[in-house]
Amino acid sequence: MDSLSSILKKVKQLDPIPTVIHKVLDLADNPESSLKDLVAVVERDAAITANLLKTVNSAHIGLPVKVDSIQQAVSMLGLQQVVEMVLAQNLGSNLKRSQKGYGLAKGDLWCQSLTVAMVARTLARQRDLMSLPAIYTAALLKDIGKVILHAFVADQIEAIQQSVARRGMSFVEAEKEVLGMDHATLGGIIAKQWHFSSHMIYMIENHHLPDPAARNDPATATLYLADMVAMMVDTGIGVDRLAYHVHQDVFNDFFPDKQQLKSLMITYKGLQREIQGFFKAD
Numbered sequence: 001m002d003s004l005s006s007i008l009k010k011v012k013q014l015d016p017i018p019t020v021i022h023k024v025l026d027l028a029d030n031p032e033s034s035l036k037d038l039v040a041v042v043e044r045d046a047a048i049t050a051n052l053l054k055t056v057n058s059a060h061i062g063l064p065v066k067v068d069s070i071q072q073a074v075s076m077l078g079l080q081q082v083v084e085m086v087l088a089q090n091l092g093s094n095l096k097r098s099q100k101g102y103g104l105a106k107g108d109l110w111c112q113s114l115t116v117a118m119v120a121r122t123l124a125r126q127r128d129l130m131s132l133p134a135i136y137t138a139a140l141l142k143d144i145g146k147v148i149l150h151a152f153v154a155d156q157i158e159a160i161q162q163s164v165a166r167r168g169m170s171f172v173e174a175e176k177e178v179l180g181m182d183h184a185t186l187g188g189i190i191a192k193q194w195h196f197s198s199h200m201i202y203m204i205e206n207h208h209l210p211d212p213a214a215r216n217d218p219a220t221a222t223l224y225l226a227d228m229v230a231m232m233v234d235t236g237i238g239v240d241r242l243a244y245h246v247h248q249d250v251f252n253d254f255f256p257d258k259q260q261l262k263s264l265m266i267t268y269k270g271l272q273r274e275i276q277g278f279f280k281a282d
């Protein structure tokens, strides 16, 4: 079996995602839906509700009273935070493992994905973008392709790194050339298998902006920048660090003043510390 067929075969072996995620995203994206609809959808799933209440009541969140319903959680934390908690708790199972080929230890990819998702949401809010939960989800899942590709990258890391070093390719281009598949395209295939929207698939496939038109899609450009900020801050994490094209026009568009980029990097560091603290406390 060639490596491309082996890669695609593994897509079917990933843990599925709960269907409630699609319902949450649909409702969160629909201005006609009410808070009550969303609370009802989450409450209908006992496992998700129990998990969410456990997190809400954890010492890390530090609420002054015990919360025993989703409705109460929403009124204390706000809808956005509760939706993000539901997404984060139910999209991480595949991403928490170590990704050997990318030099990522257990928890590294998940921690980075969570931080990028929070930065992407912050950036999206600053630019008044709609669909914050969808952008947050795309950021959580942008590197889902690595979960499968890492074993194949490990086998071919020298060839991939040579393409990056000698031929000026980005890591994602080198993956494509050596393996016949890159982690962003594979992420799109996985998102399609999980029945995500076409825009979600597009954002994941284009989070490194291979399609020049993607920089005109504000949500995808936001995702790209949040990911680049992560790489600029986490310079020691992952074999592919900074081996991606820098699209200066997108940076200039989002950060006409360099100080804005600097302060986003500081925000990233703070969020990262918070998330790492949460993992330690868990």
Ligand SMILES: [Fe+2]
Pocket (backbone or CB within 6 Å): 142, 143, 183, 184, 207, 208
């Ligand atoms: Fe990526």
